[in-house]
Structures are given as C-alpha cells and as structure tokens.
Amino acid sequence: MKLCMIGCGEHATSSHGPAQARYAATHPGTVLAACCDVDEGRARAHAERFGFARHDTDLAVMLERERPDAVVLAVPETLTAELACHVLERGFPLLLEKPPGRTVAELDRMVAAAAAGGPAGAAVPHAVAVNRRFVPLVCEARRRVERLRLQHIRYEMVRVNRRDPDFSITAIHGIDAVRFLADSDYVHVRFRYQELGELGPGVANIFMDAVLASGATAHLSFCPVAGVVVERAELHAFDHTLFLEVPMWAAFDAPGRLQHLEHGVLREEVRGDAASPSFEQGGFYAELEAFLDDLGAGRRPGPDLSAVRQSVAVAEAMRARQPEYRA
Numbered sequence: 001m002k003l004c005m006i007g008c009g010e011h012a013t014s015s016h017g018p019a020q021a022r023y024a025a026t027h028p029g030t031v032l033a034a035c036c037d038v039d040e041g042r043a044r045a046h047a048e049r050f051g052f053a054r055h056d057t058d059l060a061v062m063l064e065r066e067r068p069d070a071v072v073l074a075v076p077e078t079l080t081a082e083l084a085c086h087v088l089e090r091g092f093p094l095l096l097e098k099p100p101g102r103t104v105a106e107l108d109r110m111v112a113a114a115a116a117g118g119p120a121g122a123a124v125p126h127a128v129a130v131n132r133r134f135v136p137l138v139c140e141a142r143r144r145v146e147r148l149r150l151q152h153i154r155y156e157m158v159r160v161n162r163r164d165p166d167f168s169i170t171a172i173h174g175i176d177a178v179r180f181l182a183d184s185d186y187v188h189v190r191f192r193y194q195e196l197g198e199l200g201p202g203v204a205n206i207f208m209d210a211v212l213a214s215g216a217t218a219h220l221s222f223c224p225v226a227g228v229v230v231e232r233a234e235l236h237a238f239d240h241t242l243f244l245e246v247p248m249w250a251a252f253d254a255p256g257r258l259q260h261l262e263h264g265v266l267r268e269e270v271r272g273d274a275a276s277p278s279f280e281q282g283g284f285y286a287e288l289e290a291f292l293d294d295l296g297a298g299r300r301p302g303p304d305l306s307a308v309r310q311s312v313a314v315a316e317a318m319r320a321r322q323p324e325y326r327a
Contacts, residue, residue, distance in 0.1 A: 134283030148237035165202030
C-alpha cells in the first residue's frame, strides 16, 4: 500500500502524520511514499518527521511519479474541492479532510469527479475524514443508543478565542456528530445567532434547534470565544440518559468519559484511555485505519461524500446566516 499526503500544515502535523506513521509501523507493506505542500520547508520537515520517502511542492508531479494506492488531503477548505477533484479525476483513492468543500455545489463537483475518474466506469473509492464518527467514546455512545428510542440530543462545542469570521468550518463537526449519534438526518433546523461583532467580523455564538427524520430533536450550541475547550453531548431516551465528554485536542475533558444512567442511577461509566495520544483519542488513527483497511480488502470505504452532503448543506446555511434549513 503506497500512501501520499497532500498538505503538511498544523493539522497534518498534529493528527494525520502521527496516524500515518503508526499505521506504517504496524502494517507491513505500507509505504509512506511522498508528502506535498506549497511550502517546501514544511513538506521537507513533514517527510523527515513522519518517515515519508520523498517530499514535493508540485502535486501533479508527485502523483504521476508515485502512482499511489491512497492519498490523504488536508488543506484549507478553500482549496479542498479543486485539489480533491484533481486527485479523483486521476483515479486515486482519496481520504479528504472536512469540510469537504464549503458548499453543496463544491461537494457535488467532487462526487462527479469520483464517479468519472475510476477505471471501467467504477467510482473512485473515497472517504471524508469526519473524525468524530471514529472517536471510540462517540462510537460507544452510538452503540448504546441504537438499542434505545432516542428522544433528544444536546451537543455543545466550546472554544477559546476562536475569532474565525466563519465558524461553520469547525461547527460542521458537531452538525455531523449529531447525525451520526442519532443515525438520522435533519428534517428542519432553526438557527439563532448571537453576534459578537465587537470581537471581530463574523464572530458569533450560534445555536441550532433541530428535528430529525427519526422523530428525535436536537439542540446544538457553538460558543467559540468562551473560557474552555470542550465538546459534550447529552443523549436522552426513555429511562436512559448518556453524558458524553468528547476528548478533542487534549482539551479540558481529555481523555473523555461516557456515563450511562438508567432510572436516575449511574449504570456504567466508560473512561477514555489516558495513555493513548490525542490523535488516537480524537479518532484520527481509527479513520485512517478504516480507510486503508477497506481499500486493502477491496471494500468501499466511508463515509463517502454523499453521506456527509447534508452536513455540508446545514453548515452552508449557517455560513449564510439563514434563519432555518429544511431538507
């Protein structure tokens, strides 16, 4: 399995590089062939740190020389669609970071590229790196709630001094995590925006009240300029409540915790593994492992672009400061 990496910035260094190095070390036959970045110094440093054989600044040159079995793409969201299409149109299986484009139109362009790029009319295998779907504690919460009749989810994403003019780029994590936990799409979402313009253009606390196709409801809150870095969820079903602390970026709740209560009594508590690194706690290793293992076994990896289309659509509505979204 020959792997190439596109983008050697902070996210690649903190999450993808360590995951790739571990996978190569534990899966004989995996070759970290080359990594690419427009900054030659970043590309060289990434190759040296994580064990890639070569580094490049020209994506086309790297792909043509290496002819990889798999490619990972982690670049700014403004570049994702263009570069993903470049890879998919040449038939190379791709794991791409989220958001997979800033708009549904960009996502659909990538879907078309995947459909057209494969040999003999077969779509190019690909997956979106929505890592919350691979966080061990999130997966355990979903496993437990699948056996129950979910009524309501409350999902909270809090950050410190994130003055991004467009927080939807990060909020898509929570938007998609709720869909994953509920195993259901949104039917109707109402947004409320608490604008904090004195802190910078576009800075706001954002709240979502949603109805899901399953009949469950959800409330999501995004507070980017608060006093702590946490992601937490509450999942309520008949006689059962789950409290979930998602361990992202070695944040306040790391290594995370899941508490399962029944009839008001703590039934079980599952704690995250404090000995595991943050790239494992946050699902980054598991998403890479699933992608490469699926490719090696001839299975279609996922979630693919179509599976996260609605998450992109809701984030796009948030970016546009729309009052509501309807499926």
